[in-house]
Amino acid sequence: MTTETSAALTRLTLTDFRNYERLDLAFSEPLVAFVGNNGLGKTNILEAISFLTAGRGLRRAAFADIARVSGSGNWAVSAVLSADGLETRFGTGFTAGEPGRRVRIDGEDVKSSERLLDHMRILWLVPAMDGLFTGPAGDRRRFLDRLTLSIDPGHGRRVSDFEKALRQRNRLLEQGGSDSYLSAIEQQVAELGTAVSIARHETVSLLGDTLKVQADAGLPFPTASLALEGAFETATVGMSAADREDHYLDLLREGRGRDRAAGRTLMGPHLSDLQVRHVAKAMPASQSSTGEQKALLVGLILAHADLTAAVSGMKPVLLLDEIAAHLDPNRRAAMFTRLSLLGLQAFMTGTDEILFKDMPAQSQVFRLADGHVETLPPAT
Known part of the structure; x- marks a missing residue:
């Protein structure tokens, strides 16, 4: 059995990040809530934490736009992570004029x-x-890719390389590239696209199994069923990885004329969609009420936290922005209990501290007001 590591942030420091010239916070409990009126910077704190993992953060903002308006144009986030009694120091930030953000681990730059x-x-x-559930398919693909990344760290690079290869193929088609060049880039597209599709299917399968276990536990969140759908999935269902790749390559070659006329590649996993259904109501999640859609999402994230810990051996850190607003009191209390039982660290935000009154004793609540952050006494 895999031993699961419990990782928790014990300190977070922001410099010229969004509305914070300087913010230094210490965390001593697994469940942390930030409360206060809208516009005070609660989400900015969660965004800063989201830069302690791969990618562009939870807002996917341009790095230059994150710097404090009246600052130098640079920003930085640093943190201390405690895992099984060992501390790791992280630093990340952006310097105006540079192409990307820098990352340091224990004082050393990493690529x-x-x-x-x-x-x-x-x-x-x-x-x-x-x-x-009601938005464009691209949003659901990015959501699925983020879920996949947490259990398969190579997935982010795989998706990036696949999208780059697709852009190169589209450019060659537009510019009348030779057959030899097209064949070479189509080989890359087929290899990378097949790997992306397989990784997504694996996540959907594993998460579906975890959701069934969660349903059997009697949690008061609606159970979702998941499926990855699209023309590429239909055309390659039941095939081995090698056959799937060969078939995709044939589709690309046969579709050159059509794709040249369209100005884009019309077949592949870049067009797939994650379909989510409300099991109990036997209906698409997109047709559920706003409250039920929120509860479905919460159930998905809690199940994925379980899956991430089981597959990676690391209990994830959760960032739950305005999490309690659309949940009824019973579901809020159940969520806090579940988070506590999962034994992970979760950061939450809300406008009113009353929303977090049912959190267990192992919690911290910070109130944001008048440009500063204060710690509220534990609930009695």
């Missing part, structure tokens, strides 16, 4: 933010995801 995945996994649920 890629993917190295952060060696130390911790971070999952998040933010209000922008409330329309996930």
Whole structure:
């Protein structure tokens, strides 16, 4: 059995990040809530934490836009992570004029933010995801890719390389590239696209099994069923990885004329969609009420936290922005209990501290007001 590592942030420091010239916070409990009126910077703190993993953060903002308006144009986030009694120090930031952000681990520069995945996994649920089930398929693909990344650290690079190869093929088609060049790039597209599709299917399968276990536990969140759908999935269902890759390569070659006319590649996993259904109501999640969609998302994230810990051996850190607003009191209390039982660290935000009154004793609540952050006394 895999031993699961419990990782928790014990300190977070922000410099010229969003509205914070300087913010230094210490965390001593696994469940942490930030409360206060809108516009005070609660989500900014969660965004800073999201930069302690691979990628562009929970808002996917341009790095230059994150710097404090009246600052130098640079920003920095540093943190201390405690895992099984050992401390690791992280630093990341952006310098105006540079192409990307820098990452340091224990004082040493690292080439890629993917190295952060060696130390911790971070999952998040933010209000922008409330329309996930009704929005465009691209949003659901990115959501699935983020879920896949937490259990397969190589997936982010795989997706990036696949998208780059697709852009190169489209450019060659537009410019009338030779057959030999097209064949070479199509080989890359087929290899990378097949690997991306297989990784996504694996995540959907594993997460589906975990959701069934969660349903058997009697949690008051609706159970979702998941499926990865699209023309590519239909065309390659039941095939081995090698046959799937060969078939994709044939589709690319046969579709050159059509794709040249369209100005884009019309077949492949870049067009796949994650379909989510509300099991109990036997209906697509997109047709569920706003409250049920939020509860479905919470159930998905809690199940994925379980899956991440089981597969990676690391209990993830959760970022749950405005998490309690659309949950009824019973579901809020059940969520806090579940988070406590999972034994992971979770950071939450809300406008009113009353939303977090049912949190267990092992909790911290910070109130944001008048440009500062204060710690509230434990609930009695």
